[in-house]
Amino acid sequence: MDRWNLIQQLYHAALELPPKARAEFLTQASPDDAVLRREVESLLLYEKQADGLFENPEWGPAGSSETVPQETRAMAAGSQLGIFRIVDFLGAGGMGEVYRATDTRLHRDVAIKVLPAGLARAPERVARFEREARAAGALNHPNIVAVHDIGRDHETYWIATELVIGEPLAKMIERGPVAAHRVLQIATQVADGLAAAHAAGIVHRDLKPANIMITHDWRVKIVDFGLALRQPTSQDSTALELTDEGTVMGTAGYMSPEQVRCGTVDHRSDLFSFGVVLHEMCSGKRVFSGASSIEVMHAVLKDQPAELPASVPPALALIVRRCLEKDPARRFQSAADLGFALRPSSPSLPPAAAPKRRSRLKWAALAAAAGAFAALLWITRPLPPPQVTAMVQLTNDGRGKRPPWLTDGSRVFFRSPSAAGMETDQVSVIGGESIALPLPVKDADLVDISPDRTELLLCPYEKSDVPVCKLWVAPLMGGSARRLGGLAAQDGAAAWSPDGRQLVYAKDQELHIARNDGTEVRKLATFSGVIYALHWSPDGSRVRFSVDPGHDAPGSLWEAPIDGNRAYPLLPSWKAATYTCCGTWTPDGKYFVFQAGVNGMTNVWALRERVAWFQRAERGPFQLTNSPLEMLHPVSSPDGKRLFVNGYQERAQFLRYDLKSRQLVPAFEGISGIQLEFSKDEKWIAYQAIPDGSLWRAAADGSQRLRLASPPIGAALPHWSPDGKQIAFFGSDPGKPARIFVVSFDGGAIRQVTNGESGGKDGDIDPSWSPDGASLAFGSVHVAGESIHVVDLKSGRISALPGSEGMWSPRWSPNGRLIAGLSASGFKVVLYDIQTQKQSELSSVRSSYPGWSLDGEYLFYETVDDDASWWRVRMHDRKVERIAPLKNWQVANWFGQAPNNSLITSRQTGTDELYALDWKVP
Numbered sequence: 001m002d003r004w005n006l007i008q009q010l011y012h013a014a015l016e017l018p019p020k021a022r023a024e025f026l027t028q029a030s031p032d033d034a035v036l037r038r039e040v041e042s043l044l045l046y047e048k049q050a051d052g053l054f055e056n057p058e059w060g061p062a063g064s065s066e067t068v069p070q071e072t073r074a075m076a077a078g079s080q081l082g083i084f085r086i087v088d089f090l091g092a093g094g095m096g097e098v099y100r101a102t103d104t105r106l107h108r109d110v111a112i113k114v115l116p117a118g119l120a121r122a123p124e125r126v127a128r129f130e131r132e133a134r135a136a137g138a139l140n141h142p143n144i145v146a147v148h149d150i151g152r153d154h155e156t157y158w159i160a161t162e163l164v165i166g167e168p169l170a171k172m173i174e175r176g177p178v179a180a181h182r183v184l185q186i187a188t189q190v191a192d193g194l195a196a197a198h199a200a201g202i203v204h205r206d207l208k209p210a211n212i213m214i215t216h217d218w219r220v221k222i223v224d225f226g227l228a229l230r231q232p233t234s235q236d237s238t239a240l241e242l243t244d245e246g247t248v249m250g251t252a253g254y255m256s257p258e259q260v261r262c263g264t265v266d267h268r269s270d271l272f273s274f275g276v277v278l279h280e281m282c283s284g285k286r287v288f289s290g291a292s293s294i295e296v297m298h299a300v301l302k303d304q305p306a307e308l309p310a311s312v313p314p315a316l317a318l319i320v321r322r323c324l325e326k327d328p329a330r331r332f333q334s335a336a337d338l339g340f341a342l343r344p345s346s347p348s349l350p351p352a353a354a355p356k357r358r359s360r361l362k363w364a365a366l367a368a369a370a371g372a373f374a375a376l377l378w379i380t381r382p383l384p385p386p387q388v389t390a391m392v393q394l395t396n397d398g399r400g401k402r403p404p405w406l407t408d409g410s411r412v413f414f415r416s417p418s419a420a421g422m423e424t425d426q427v428s429v430i431g432g433e434s435i436a437l438p439l440p441v442k443d444a445d446l447v448d449i450s451p452d453r454t455e456l457l458l459c460p461y462e463k464s465d466v467p468v469c470k471l472w473v474a475p476l477m478g479g480s481a482r483r484l485g486g487l488a489a490q491d492g493a494a495a496w497s498p499d500g501r502q503l504v505y506a507k508d509q510e511l512h513i514a515r516n517d518g519t520e521v522r523k524l525a526t527f528s529g530v531i532y533a534l535h536w537s538p539d540g541s542r543v544r545f546s547v548d549p550g551h552d553a554p555g556s557l558w559e560a561p562i563d564g565n566r567a568y569p570l571l572p573s574w575k576a577a578t579y580t581c582c583g584t585w586t587p588d589g590k591y592f593v594f595q596a597g598v599n600g601m602t603n604v605w606a607l608r609e610r611v612a613w614f615q616r617a618e619r620g621p622f623q624l625t626n627s628p629l630e631m632l633h634p635v636s637s638p639d640g641k642r643l644f645v646n647g648y649q650e651r652a653q654f655l656r657y658d659l660k661s662r663q664l665v666p667a668f669e670g671i672s673g674i675q676l677e678f679s680k681d682e683k684w685i686a687y688q689a690i691p692d693g694s695l696w697r698a699a700a701d702g703s704q705r706l707r708l709a710s711p712p713i714g715a716a717l718p719h720w721s722p723d724g725k726q727i728a729f730f731g732s733d734p735g736k737p738a739r740i741f742v743v744s745f746d747g748g749a750i751r752q753v754t755n756g757e758s759g760g761k762d763g764d765i766d767p768s769w770s771p772d773g774a775s776l777a778f779g780s781v782h783v784a785g786e787s788i789h790v791v792d793l794k795s796g797r798i799s800a801l802p803g804s805e806g807m808w809s810p811r812w813s814p815n816g817r818l819i820a821g822l823s824a825s826g827f828k829v830v831l832y833d834i835q836t837q838k839q840s841e842l843s844s845v846r847s848s849y850p851g852w853s854l855d856g857e858y859l860f861y862e863t864v865d866d867d868a869s870w871w872r873v874r875m876h877d878r879k880v881e882r883i884a885p886l887k888n889w890q891v892a893n894w895f896g897q898a899p900n901n902s903l904i905t906s907r908q909t910g911t912d913e914l915y916a917l918d919w920k921v922p
Helices: 003-015 019-029 034-049 123-137 169-174 180-199 267-283 293-302 314-323 335-342 360-379
Strands: 084-093 096-103 108-114 147-153 156-162 166-168 212-215 220-222 387-393 402-407 411-418 421-428 444-449 455-460 468-475 482-490 494-496 502-507 510-515 522-526 530-536 542-548 556-561 577-585 591-598 601-608 630-636 642-649 652-658 664-678 684-689 695-699 706-709 716-720 726-731 739-744 750-752 765-769 775-779 789-792 798-800 807-812 818-823 829-833 838-841 847-852 858-863 869-874 879-885 896-898 902-908 911-920
Touching (some): 003 019, 169 212, 180 212, 180 220, 402 630, 411 444, 482 510, 494 530, 502 530, 530 577, 577 630, 664 716, 664 902, 684 716, 716 765
Parallel strands (some): 601 630
Antiparallel strands (some): 084 096, 096 108, 108 156, 411 421, 444 455, 494 502, 591 601, 652 902, 684 695, 695 706, 765 775, 789 798, 829 838, 847 858
16 A cells, blocks of 8 residues: 555544544554654644635635625625725635725725634634734735725624735636736736745745736735744844644645645745746646645645646746745745746846757847847836835834925934924934934924035924924034025925025915025915925926915925926826825936825825936836835935835824822723713713724723714814713814714714804814703804804804904803803913803913813813913912923823813824835836
């Protein structure tokens, strides 16, 4: 009896026994052959795990839902998972159901993979599902599907990824062999994706045609990292296995021999699986087959693949054969090497054999002509798009970053908050500790760096409410600063010309150009919006900048030639982007890099400016980053080889401040939000979620959460009605002024109750309930001539309060006699008496967020100047008490009252760091 037949007999005999009796049976059946016992044990272990992992149907493409049993499609169109609304069913497989969904916050289509209800009760399947999100989410590469979010809604586990429109490679192979040029086009992209995963220490372990998606423009996306293995990298000393060693993991027919044996698996295992995929693309047939999974795995161990068709180029056949070596040491040793071998220019593709019996001179002439033609094809080939090859985190201080970032080639300079206020910091371009950069001008924002990288253009604000600042120049190496003539810029929007002799700057919604001594000023263009992020082209012929039209309308990039008085949008026909801004040229002028919002995410994009006359190239825009972080404000290094960007992800943590102990401690763990308010009975909370701005209510212990309002409407400053049955808030659709809304405590329809009656251009904001719950007071943002208005919720009638002119941010006192608010001029706390209809000043300091204690004994507010603090006024004797200075606290400019003699606020806990991107520029 040969060994394989013996293994099969022992396997089937052991399979009939209870699991606990199998080990003793195998020991008795083969006492002297430990290797034989291990092979049978591995097959038994495989059988235990094989349910749903090996022989399940592949993911169905869009439109194939009729092949899936109705009971698997548990999510109906319109169902909500977190911020995602289900649109349509796409397909199902052994480890999940896939749906098309809409991100209601960012207005983009995504794919939602949902763990079926039956599998959600198995902890090991849930763990695998989460591992898939962590593995793919750790990677950022154009040939690997991007993970946007992961969540759990009751017993439903889901992963949100980018939506790949196309078909699995498996469907293409079903139609027959793939043309050689398409094989190379697909394979090189798969190799690039695997190289990125392996560089991050991640082995896919389930590479197969069903897990390789091909888009309609022949882009490749590797999907399904549910079986991924994390291995240590040279940068990772704390690596963690995503799945256990010593277990059979993979799909029969695509596993490497070492996977079948439960041996040690590394990145070369993926190269074997890739070889199987390559062979199937070239032949249109399965490489390893059998009547059962066990027979297929035996073929992987023992059989040699069939010869490829004669039509397959010999060099490609050699590459496939080398990938399929049983011994890992005989395969390619890296995906990068394999990718190089697959490229047509690689020396691994051997030259054709020389023809026989031809004239040497004739063939020499033909060879010369062919060489010239090949050279012409090479130099006139279409240029590939630029590509980011690596990303390095530069800062790790957890503090906010204010653009722009400036660089002298060895350091990156930026503004960041500190205990003493905003400071200018510097960090090495290779990363490290951020340290302060002393400047001779106090409280100045960074504007630009001189062309020779020796001076900084600065913009100190004399008053915080005046957005125009005078321009100063300070030497980087220390010394006195000097004024730049009489020039002043709006919001620090200014830039040096490439020769340093001129400046372009924005002021009063106009674009101006002047000599660097402040003389010879002339206007370039006028806009109905705020101009910012100005940059001069390297050849000095034009400037580009961003324009914010206001009213939450999307910003856009514009260009203005220096020799004229006109301006025009840069990308007027690019419909994919919801907004564009904040761009700059590379030093050679070949590319313009900028940030853009596409499909709800902000990433860095590049526009090709010019190429050689003989080259063919697409202009773009080309997407450079694809990250779960918002990638903001790209700036080129002086040599053009790197881009410095801000990686940002918003998240906020609630904090409770105890007035007796004066301790600030975390509250409502797991909730990211701001502007929280307790109901009057202190049993419920309402808050605005971060980052999507939706409205939520929950029990006072954080349980029983319910979303009441979702984007795009937003939900700012929610306030409970006195009876706790309704919540008022203000919000707006993008580009429209704000309005006041009311929603029931237990959800349902949202009712709009105002229509711009406050008179402010930004709309109606900041509602406050009357003590009887029948009315809401509201205003607009510090509009000097307007009044506090009141809407009667029963009749809908709206009227202005006589004598309340110039007030906003109203807060009705619990006894109904007073309304606290802020003055439009100076932001001072004022009181409006309902009976006398007169105002009185309560505090002469610039303040914000007035709020009453629940018993009305105190009025709280926050001062916002240099001495930022929380204060309260005891109303019966008007005694003022400072509660806490905020100088050393990195908390939000917001706080409210909480039970048990405490206050509630929040702080930013998301990611806000600088990164360096290495990129390949054709």
